[in-house]
Amino acid sequence: MADKYMELVNTGVTKKLAKLLGLPRPPRLRRYSPDAPLLPGPLLVLGASSSAQELSDTLVSWGLDVRRHDAGDAKLGGILLLLDEVDHPQALSSIMLTAGRALRKLLPGARVVSFSRPASADDEPAVAAARQGIDGVIRSLGREMRGGSTTNGIVLEEATTPVSTSALAALRFFFSGRSAYVDGQFLTVRNGEGALPADFSQPLAGKVAVVTGAARGIGAAIARTLARDGAQVVVVDMPQAGDSLAKVANSIGATTLQLDVTAADAAQQIMDHAIGRHGSLDIVVHNAGITRDKLLANMDAARWDSVIAVNIASQLRMNEAFLAAKLPNLRIVSLASTSGIAGNRGQTNYAASKGGVIGMVRSSAKLFAENGGSIAAVAPGFIETEMTAKIPLGTRTVARMVLPSLMQGGLPEDVAEAISFLGSDAAAGLNGQVLRVCGQSLVGA
Incomplete structure (x- = not known):
């Protein structure tokens, strides 16, 4: 949080006073640290799957303490629900009720993750009912979690299994502190392509990544996170932001490129710089964006x-150039917004642009896949930035309190973690996905 409210209600005498008065107490979120364990305690695995044993062996190799079916009195760091072979709504009863009892044992910052299959009009009615029911269960459970714990789901297309590379990558992301502000969301794994990194602390080692709009805020956080994860970063922004851009670059050993993303040759400048200076172009993060809010009745051209x-035309133009250049295994990650999903008063233009990003990503997936690449998007919700810091304290605090379960805005780093994950080779099977980083709120950034 940008102010002192969380600190006051979670420490010392003021913590006791806040509890006595019944004030909202936003939990401290478990965010990523290279030295922290993947989960804060043992993992309980519930449900049946033909991949259960192989999956458990993999989880043990990650250093997790895996318990099958019953964890006894142990406090838990997470629960994994194997629901990928559920074929009738009644089959959910035993698993979910067992999970419900185990929720009381969850440690702060715990994770609940499910594996399931997508519902289809071609399924038998009972199968489709069960699969769609899982969607409702996971989203609802996300709103019931406490102590900074979250619930998310991984949907497996029929050709994939829980031990497919991108399924494992998604599972590790959801377990880790990287997903601190992701709650009640699903990622669909369409194939098992990609490769898990040799070093999970350096998943982008050897990659060259370009971040537009990187001089400040979310863009600067993205650049720092990609560099931390091993990438050589090129930071891009307008010439007017040159001083701020240089500070970001100097702090992470990046190179700078000053350009207007709306320029006709913006993509060519990016390719010339990245390939000329660093030898390749592996990741492009379309972060540059602006707001010009006004009610539509008062909107001008x-x-x-x-x-x-x-926000959208520049990305379409650059992506066309990247595709024409046939860059091998290029991964694009774009910034959408929950405003483009649920709308936001006074932001018809912004919502059109961010909804456009979502449509572009879904439609472009097959085009990037033809050359071994992928495209995805992250849709942030209420993120604590310089812009939100200008909102009056009372209004800002109330806005946070209405957010489900987590009761707080996210940080730029939360968006950056999701982008780094989606830009990795391990996430290749998540091509075309849009991931909300919003604490299960549709309050748009």
Whole structure:
């Protein structure tokens, strides 16, 4: 949080006072640290799957204390629900009720993750009912979690299993502190392509990554996270932001490129710089964006057109150039927003642009896959930035309190963690996915 409220209600005398008065007490979230364990305690695995033993062996190799079916009196760091072979709604009863009893044993910052299959119109009615029911269960459970714990799901297309590479990558992401502000969400694994990193603390080692809009805020956090994860980073922003851009670059050993992303040759400049200076271009993060908010009744062409030009038209143009260049295994990650999913008052232009990003990502997946690449998007919710810091304290605090379960805004680093994951080779099977980083709220950034 940007202010002192969380500190006051979680420490010392003021913690006791807040509890006595019944004030909301946002939990401290378990965020990523290279030295921290993957989970804060043992993992309980519930349900049946033909991959259960192989999956358990993999989890043990990750250093997890895996318990099958019953953890006794142990406090738990997580629960894994194997629901990928459930074929009738009644089959959920035993697993979910057992999970419900185990929830009381969860440690702060614990994780609940499910494996399931997508519902289809071609399924038998009972199968489709069970699979769609799992969607409702996981999203609802996410709203019931406490202590900074979260619930998320991994949906496996029919050709994949829980031990497919991208399924394991998604599972590790959801278990880790990287997913601290991701709750009640699903990732669909469409194939098992990609490779898990040799070193999980350096998943982008050897990669060259470009981040647009990197001079400050979320863009700067993305650049820092990609560099931390092993990538050589190129930070891009407008010439007017040159001083701030240089500070970001100097702090992480990046190179800088000053350009306007709406320029016709922006993609060519990016490719020339990345390949000329660093030998390749492996990851592009389309982060550059602007807001020009106004009720539609008062909207003028300048406000509308500038937002569309920067937030979506520039990405479409650059992606066309990247595809034409046939760069091998290129991974694109774009910044969408929950405003593009649920809308936001006074942001019709912004919502059109961010909804456009989501449509672009889903439609472009097959095009990037043809050359071994992928494209995905992250849709942030209420993220603590310089912009949200300008909201009056009372209004800002109330806005956070209405957020489900986590009761707080996210940090730029939460967005950056998701982008680094989706830009990795291990996430190749998540091509075309849009991941909300919003604490299960649809309050848009």
